[in-house]
Amino acid sequence: MQIPPTSPAHILVVDDEPDLRTLYELTLLREGYRVEAAGDLLQAREQLESKRFDAVITDMRLPDGLGLELLRELVAQQRAERCVIITAHGSAENAVEALKAGAFDYLTKPVDLKQFRSVVASAILGTQNLSRPAAGDSGLGELGPGPTAATSTKSEKSDKSASAILQKLVGESAVMRAVKSRIVKVAGSMAPVLIQGESGTGKELVARAVHACSHRAAGPFVAVNCGAIPENLLEAEFFGARKGAYTGSTQDRQGYFQAAKGGTLFLDEIGDLPLAMQSKLLRAIQERSVRPLGSPQEDTVDVRIVSATHKELGAQVQAGAFRQDLYYRLNVIEIGVPPLRERREDLPALCQALLSRICKESGLAVPELTGAVMEQLRSHPFDGNVRELENILHRAVALGEGNDLHFEAPPQDFVAVPENLQAFLDQQERSILSKVLQETGFNRTAAASKLGLSLRQIRYRIARLNIETPGGDDASDESA
Incomplete structure (x- = not known):
């Protein structure tokens, strides 16, 4: 039995300029959509009261208010409709404000029609994928026409992928439930996401979950470690290069932006990016186009930017090490990944998941997590977070016998904090000086040479620390 095709997607276009409104309408009609139009907020509200749409495209400035309203x-x-905001060229503040308010995406004037069609198609796909409420959503609001059979199959595959990767974010503590809920909530738009968290907390896994839960799940996920690329290669790596653009360039080279077309570009350790490259990255994000090295023209790019850092970017901005405009452009939506010490209740589930994977890779039986083992692990500080826990379990499996885990005693490399730091340091210095003076027969010149000091410096320290020396001030100095 054939499944009847669904009706075309329904789109509302809101713009007070008749020529532009007609241009948008004709472009969308050629794509096979049903289109309604409005010239101001009042007309748009009347349309929305009586009908449901798959997407709303609105200019920012209208005669009776803002499209943001x-x-x-x-x-x-x-409402289920995805909203695309059209802003004046170069109005970065408006674009960021729109994304923060919940816009699916934005376009800048003059609108590039190729980009216009791509953004609208993505918005409609995102709306159709909302045909069932996602975890963490209320499920309220009527939906537009459902997806076709082909879209349903693709959606089901994406759902399985999203569910699988969310399951990798192990833990049901309150903070982890909040992270998962936020991932599902923000995945539906094109707004840039900044993931903040200490090293080893799983920021890339969160980025992959954002991608897997989004309408771009079928597209590529390209992960880039910004701190691992030599500075002189950054531009070619990010934007690509044409044959002959530099010495040794024997063929056209695709950049990260081109490789991530239709998907997500994950910029890990974004705080390590040099200032000069930050400026070029900002332009690529704002203009949605890149110029490969040696190319006379720019390539339009269609990517969602997700970035991550263990650094405090706000402090880097204050220190002049990170561009403020890029920071605000990347930090439209923030996801904070908690350190392991703030979710110790997830430790048993994390250990079980990690041990299952470690033992599966090694072809070993999964050892039992006894109460004694868990007690030993709970006492660990885990400064390296989940990555450190994984390393500990790897060693415990490798060193264990049979079904037992063997944990090495942690090294005692810490020093107790003294109540009076200066007194503590003076005591340490006095002890060292006294020892070396005794070894040199209290010859100040020899002791100073051994410690890398001048005679004047060691005399000053002996006097300041009140170290007693036999034979007077410099009785044996000259015999060194």
Whole structure:
């Protein structure tokens, strides 16, 4: 039995300029969509009261208010329509404000029609994938036409992928439930995401979950370690290069932006990116185009940016090490990944998941996590977070016998904090000086030479620390 095709997606276009409104309508009609139009907020609200749409495309500035007002009303009413905002060219603040308010995406004037069609198609796909409420959503709000049979199959595959990767974010503590809920909530838009967290907390796993839960799940996920690329190769790596652009360039080279087309570009350790490259990255994100080295023209790019860092970017901005405009562009939506010490209740589940994977890779039986083992692990500080826990379990499996885990005693490399630091340091210095003076027969010149000091410096220290020396001030100095 054939499944009847669903009706075309329904789109509302809101713009007060008749020529532009007609251009958008004709472009969308050629793509096979049903299109309605409005010239101001009042007309748009009337349309929305009587009909449901798959997407709303609105200019930012309208005669009776801002398109942002319409967006906020859609969000407040939990409507299913995805909203695309059109802003004036170069108005980065408006674009960021729109994304933070819940816009699916934004376009800048003059609108590139190829990009226009791509953004609208992505918005409609995102709306259709909301045909069932996602975890953490309320499920409220009517939906537009459902997906076709082909879209349903693709959606089901994406759902399985998203579910699988969310399961890799092990833990049901309150902080981890909040992280998972936020991932599902932010995955549906094109807004840039900044993932903050200490080293070893699993920031890349969170980035992959954002991608897997989004309408871009079928597209590529390209992960880039910004701190691992030599500075002189950054531009070619990010934007690509044409044959002959530099010495040794024998063929066209694809950059990360081109490789991530239709998917997600994950910029790990974004805080390590040099200032000069930060400026070029900002332009690529704002203009949605890149110029490969040696190319006379720019390539339009269609990627979602997700970045991560263990550094405090706000402090780097204050120190002049990170561009403020890039920081605000990347940090539209923030996801904080908690350190392991703040979710110790997840430790048993984490250990079980990690041990299952470690033993599966090694072809070994999974050892029992006894109460004594868990007690030993709970006492560990885990400064290296989940990555450190994984390393500990790897060693415990390798060194264990049979079904037992063997944990090495942690090294005692810490020093107790003294109540009076200066007194503590003076005592350490006095002890060292006294020892060396005794070894040299209290010859100050020889002792100073051994410690890398001048005679004047060691005399000053002996006097300041009140170290008693036999035979007077410099009785044996000259015999060294």
